[in-house]
Amino acid sequence: MIRVLVVDDDALTLELHRSYLARLEGFELAGECTGARAAIEALLAGADRIDLVLLDVTMPDGTGVDVLRHVRARGATVDVIAITGVRDAEVVRGMVALGVAQYLVKPFTFAVFRERLEQYREFRRRADESAGAPTQAEIDAMLGAMHPATPVRLPKGLAPETLAVVSDDVRRNGPASAGEAARRLGMSRVAVRRYLEHLTAEGRVIRSPRYGTGGRPESEYRWNAE
Structure with a gap:
């Protein structure tokens, strides 16, 4: 079972993500945080009980980048899917540098949410099966599992x-x-x-x-x- 910490300052978004997770096989809610400081505390206190963080990028008391910099400096290696409504190149570069390989751009449907989480689950499965030093093909397969096959496009005229x-x-x-x-x-x-x-x-x-x-x-x- 993949244990997920959900971090977002919006109560409605937390509720939505909680309901989405409940519909997915192989995932369980490990906890919820409504701010950057709370997320840092939860990750440092329970790193061994959290496999994945759905991390909001912008919060009143800090950013997702702040959270990751802090916990990475303390040795936390938890996996992260960044959730953002802001398309900022600097933020994306900062998250990539801290090991974030996947993003969910708000707003998104349950279908998109499910696709990202299932990709992550497949990535975990392949990683677990690659005992010892993985081959190049195994590395390529693991990385490929973390990226969507096709981009999500909006109808013409919608931003x-x-x-x-x-x-x-x-x-x-x-x-x-x-x-x-x-x-x-x-x-x-x-x-x-x-x-x-x-x-x-x-x-x-x-x-x-x-x-x-x-x-x-x-x-x-x-x-x-x-």
Whole structure:
């Protein structure tokens, strides 16, 4: 069983990751932390009880890079999948230098989450089977298991950063109509509706009619927590 520590300062994200992990075979939740300091303490105190960290990159009291620098300096060799909504080249370089080989860019579906975790599980299996000094082919196979076969692409005209903003809004403030979300975000209703419809098609948002407003019922969107 692969024991996973989840680190994120957002309670809804922690809940989502917890529910995702519960749906995967071979993984169990080892603990949760809501900040960088708590993550450092948990990793130093329980390094032998944690196999993998789902590590948020940006937190109010420090970054994922800060966490890794601190625990690596203390000899912790725990595996890490970095979770970020920020595409910053310096951050990525810092995480790579500290041994992070995989990333999950917010927002992501359960399918993407499952793919990354299953790749990691396969990496562990291959590593465990390679007793002694692995051959070049075995090394190549282990590294190949840690990378997705195909990149995740958004439909033309949708930006990952804006998708993350809309996703976060509907998670925190839904159910809501496209117009309500647009007013909160300072965006056009048409643009917000495109993102909400994409999230609906991905299964991350549920669309349903809203009655009682007079005239035609409008659609409202709520986050799918399943």
